[in-house]
Amino acid sequence: MDYTKCFKEVILKYSFIDPFVEFIRHNENITYKVTEKRSGDTYLMRMHKPITKNMQGVQNMREAIQSELEFLLAWSSHSELPVQIPFANLNGELVTSVVIECEEVYCSVLKWVFGETMSxxxxxxxxxxxxxxxxxxxxxxxxxxxxxxxxxxxxxxxxxxxxxxxxxxxxxxxxxxxxxxxxxxxxxxxxxxxxxxxxxxxxxxxxxxxxxxxxxxxxxxxxxxxxxxxxxxxxxxxxxxxxxxxxxxxxxxxxxxxxxxxxxxxxxxxxxxxxxxxxxxxxxxxxxxxxxxxxxxxxxxxxxxxxxxxxxxxxxxxxxxxxxx
Structure with missing residues (x-):
């Protein structure tokens, strides 16, 4: 699958202004860091496509992704600490769907949590x-x-x-x-x-x-x-x-x-x-x-x-x- 093409199509479905994109990794999801050059606003974009078949599961279903994002929204309104808040697309949806090479891929965007990754x-x-x-x-x-x-x-x-x-x-x-x-x-x-x-x-x-x-x-x-x-x-x-x-x-x-x-x-x-x-x-x-x-x-x-x-x-x-x- 051409994930580069898929990624470019997903970007267009959001209100990003002049985004700078960095690939992070491909594990349970394909992840990118998206930063708007002018505002400095930063996001995590996820394509819910695991690297191996044995990582596929309920969590890759559209309804399950929507459920995860609903939990994060609820948790963000309660937590005193930063939370990865879901970011809606241009249609006001939290889960974005694209079709590449006859395969439907679900995507989501979260606001970036700034801090130091712990070891x-x-x-x-x-x-x-x-x-x-x-x-x-x-x-x-x-x-x-x-x-x-x-x-x-x-x-x-x-x-x-x-x-x-x-x-x-x-x-x-x-x-x-x-x-x-x-x-x-x-x-x-x-x-x-x-x-x-x-x-x-x-x-x-x-x-x-x-x-x-x-x-x-x-x-x-x-x-x-x-x-x-x-x-x-x-x-x-x-x-x-x-x-x-x-x-x-x-x-x-x-x-x-x-x-x-x-x-x-x-x-x-x-x-x-x-x-x-x-x-x-x-x-x-x-x-x-x-x-x-x-x-x-x-x-x-x-x-x-x-x-x-x-x-x-x-x-x-x-x-x-x-x-x-």
């Missing part, structure tokens, strides 16, 4: 880690009060999601990237996590709208704290999933501070075993994503033995593994 090095102090925990809790607190319409559609991160991930990893075994023995161990670990998830209840306190892709590159340091960006994979899931993802890029000796920051806003006990399960799924999700990228097969082949030996095997033995890495 793991930023989360080496108790204060910053605790602040992250608090901001995750603020997001979940808002999610509890967020009222959406019956047409609101986003991905769900439950048992079906786990099964899809395992299917993607199975294709790695079929291609010879993952050995039969390694996949069997992965399958056993997935079975353990699935059984435990089936026993979890979806209550007001445990299940709701989550970011689902929290890592340092989706966090922006602004003057008043930490802003979340990239809600492209957001959907319905257990709140513990967001907390677990935050814990993964936090130094192990500071993870209690993350939980403390979170529970200062939303009181209650956080189950470490549950966090372990979601940390496991987050790590395996990265491998599942890379399986469909041929240029990453050598990396998977190199790293999968360590994943099995140091994480999966002790995890299956009932040891606390991921929370201590």
């Amino acid at each position: 793991k090095k930023d989360f080496t102090s108790e204060g910053m880690v605790s602040t992250l925990g608090k901001h995750i809790a603020y997001l979940h607190q808002f999610s509890r009060s967020f009222k959406h319409s019956s047409s609101f559609i986003r991905p769900e991160y439950g048992v079906e999601w786990i099964n899809t991930m395992l299917t993607q990893l199975r294709s790695g075994e079929e291609m010879g990237i993952i050995t039969i023995r390694e996949f069997q161990i992965l399958e056993n670990a997935f079975s353990l996590v699935t059984d435990r998830m089936k026993g979890l209840s979806k209550t007001f306190e445990t299940w709701g709208f989550i970011h689902a892709d929290i890592h340092n590159s989706n966090l922006i340091r602004v003057s008043r704290g930490i802003s979340f960006i990239d809600f492209g994979l957001s959907g319905f899931g257990y709140y513990a999933m967001d907390v677990a993802m935050g814990a993964l890029f936090t130094k192990k000796e500071l993870r209690d501070d993350l939980l403390s920051g979170y529970t200062n806003i939303i009181p209650g006990r956080i189950d470490i075993a549950q966090l372990e399960d979601f940390m496991f799924l987050a790590i395996c999700g990265y491998y599942a994503f890379l399986v469909s990228r041929k240029e990453k097969h050598e990396w998977i082949r190199e790293h999968i033995p360590g994943l099995i030996e140091h994480l999966c095997d002790p995890f299956l033995e009932g040891k606390t593994v991921f929370y201590n890495i």
